[in-house]
Amino acid sequence: MHDHRRLGRELGLFDTDPLMGAGLPYWLPDGAVVRHTLEEYVREAERAAGYRHVYSPVLGKRELYELSGHWDHYRDDMYPPMELGGEQMLLRPSLCPHHALIFRSRARSHRELPLRMAELGGMYRSERSGVLGGLTRVRAIQLNDAHIFCTPYQAVEEAAGALALISRAYADLGIRASRHRLSLPGGGGKYVADPALWRRATALLREVLDASGVAYEAVEGEAAFYGPKIDVQITDPAGRESTLSTVQIDFHQPERFGLHHIGPDGARHRPVMVHRSVIGSVERAVAHLLEEHGGAFPPWLAPVQLVVLPVGADQEERAHAVAREATALGLRAEVSGPDEGSLGARIRRARLVPYQAVLGAREADDGLLAVRLRDGRRPGVLPVAEFLRRVGQRVRARGTALWDPA
Numbered sequence: 001m002h003d004h005r006r007l008g009r010e011l012g013l014f015d016t017d018p019l020m021g022a023g024l025p026y027w028l029p030d031g032a033v034v035r036h037t038l039e040e041y042v043r044e045a046e047r048a049a050g051y052r053h054v055y056s057p058v059l060g061k062r063e064l065y066e067l068s069g070h071w072d073h074y075r076d077d078m079y080p081p082m083e084l085g086g087e088q089m090l091l092r093p094s095l096c097p098h099h100a101l102i103f104r105s106r107a108r109s110h111r112e113l114p115l116r117m118a119e120l121g122g123m124y125r126s127e128r129s130g131v132l133g134g135l136t137r138v139r140a141i142q143l144n145d146a147h148i149f150c151t152p153y154q155a156v157e158e159a160a161g162a163l164a165l166i167s168r169a170y171a172d173l174g175i176r177a178s179r180h181r182l183s184l185p186g187g188g189g190k191y192v193a194d195p196a197l198w199r200r201a202t203a204l205l206r207e208v209l210d211a212s213g214v215a216y217e218a219v220e221g222e223a224a225f226y227g228p229k230i231d232v233q234i235t236d237p238a239g240r241e242s243t244l245s246t247v248q249i250d251f252h253q254p255e256r257f258g259l260h261h262i263g264p265d266g267a268r269h270r271p272v273m274v275h276r277s278v279i280g281s282v283e284r285a286v287a288h289l290l291e292e293h294g295g296a297f298p299p300w301l302a303p304v305q306l307v308v309l310p311v312g313a314d315q316e317e318r319a320h321a322v323a324r325e326a327t328a329l330g331l332r333a334e335v336s337g338p339d340e341g342s343l344g345a346r347i348r349r350a351r352l353v354p355y356q357a358v359l360g361a362r363e364a365d366d367g368l369l370a371v372r373l374r375d376g377r378r379p380g381v382l383p384v385a386e387f388l389r390r391v392g393q394r395v396r397a398r399g400t401a402l403w404d405p406a
Contacts, residue, residue, distance in 0.1 A: 038286065054117055062081055077093060093125060096273065110262060114151075121145060175244075179216070190225055197255075245279060254270050308326075308333065309347065
């Protein structure tokens with residue numbers, strides 16, 4: 001069983017320091033590569049699906065979160081206000097109020113809908129010290145978030161598209177959903193009171209789930225304070241379940257913010273907000289990937305994708321030339337030379353690197369590489385250009401496969 005906290009430190013991905021504070025991990029160079037690659041993957045997938053990206057501040061006035069309902073319903077999980085120039089400012093607990101303001105920053109026509117607005121942005125949760133740990137429970141979160149502003153008639157199709165985007169990402173990342181949950185309100189006063197809107201949003205989400213064909217179960221008490229949601233659940237090696245991705249249909253915040261668009265009849269109409277997150281927080285996604293793969297990331301996500309292993313000092317210059325050629329092609333390549341130990345020791349040390357290329361005297365003279373894969377397979381001796389072409393092809397295709405047939 002893999003523990004992402006131990007693996008993260010062993011592999012030099014992330015760490016913490018008491019002077020930074022509990023629940024505030026920092027990313028080391030290899031971890032930053034994984035995070036950056038994951039973020040760019042999400043941005044690219046979103047762009048292809050018609051999303052436009054924005055940036056918004058991590059601070060907002062208390063009045064903003066009073067308007068959204070976060071202050072009334074979510075205050076216990078927020079940091080206390082900061083007094084700045086006679087105003088109370090808060091670290092944001094969510095991105096949706098900011099995106100609502102961006103939507104209403106100018107007049108909108110029905111021709112712009114659905115308007116898909118995405119951001120990889122920081123948000124903050126005032127987690128108790130006793131529950132903090134590794135990357136799964138942190139106080140500063142980098143969230144893959146998006147809000148789709150659409151008509152009620154478009155909401156089911158947009159939510160279904162978000163669910164399909166999540167499914168594709170899971171396949172590329174080599175993770176699987178343990179179950180889908182329709183999260184409904186429970187008892188108590190932490191939810192906004194508008195039964196008609198709750199029933200309407202719940203009916204639409206059931207339509208999305210039924211059409212998608214995934215098995216799901218309805219669970220009370222797990223909804224967001226402003227509406228029901230689809231939670232895509234994952235399970236770690238210890239059997240602990242958590243939510244990684246979500247899709248929500250929200251009638252509440254468009255009403256609170258007075259959002260509208262001009263319809264084909266020239267009148268004002270209220271849009272619906274579809275909230276969705278493909279990989280949830282980057283921190284939790286990386287934690288789960290570490291535990292799911294034991295540090296052996298899919299080739300496209302690995303911090304080092306190729307290690308070149310010269311057998312002796314005479315092949316080192318050629319090994320560095322191969323690494324430079326790989327780097328020029330967009331691959332992450334390193335050289336592990338004989339000064340780092342025997343060839344066997346270097347191969348064992350690079351056991352999590354997807355591709356290993358051994359370079360002896362004959363290979364160096366003939367422009368060849370003896371190829372080894374992380375899973376123990378040996379595709380044989382290949383010309384450098386052919387090997388790099390095939391690795392690049394596999395990396396660009398994403399997914400978890402290490403090697404394609406010729």
